[in-house]
Amino acid sequence: MNTHVHQPxxxxxxxxxxxxxxxxxxxxxxxxxxxxxxxxxxSKDTTRAPLVVDSTTWTEFVNFAAL
Structure with a gap:
């Protein structure tokens, strides 16, 4: 079984x-x-590599920032 998830x-x-x-x-x-x-x-320098986090971490960050 292939569990690889295609990342764009x-x-x-x-x-x-x-x-x-x-x-x-x-x-x-x-x-x-x-x-x-x-x-x-x-947004001012879109040529630099982005920060990449897993979805769970992002959700936790957004919930914390909303406090």
């Missing part, structure tokens, strides 16, 4: 920016979620 390349990811971000730039991050991972990158 960085170019295949759909990146989202916060609705609080303006079109004028500023300090912002973008996220792209897959079932197993969440990729986080600097």
């Amino acid at each position: 390349s960085i170019k295949q990811l759909t990146w989202r920016r916060s609705s609080y971000s303006s079109e004028e730039g500023g300090e912002c991050v973008e996220v792209a979620a897959t079932p197993a991972r969440v990729h986080v990158r600097d």
Whole structure:
């Protein structure tokens, strides 16, 4: 049985920016979620490698940040 889960390349990811971000730039991050991972990158420098965390860790972070 093959348990390998296909992970899309960085170019295949759909990146989202916060609705609080303006079109004028500023300090912002973008996220792209897959079932197993969440990729986080600097919107001002999208050529740098993103931070990648598992989905559970991302959920814990978001819940903590919402407190």
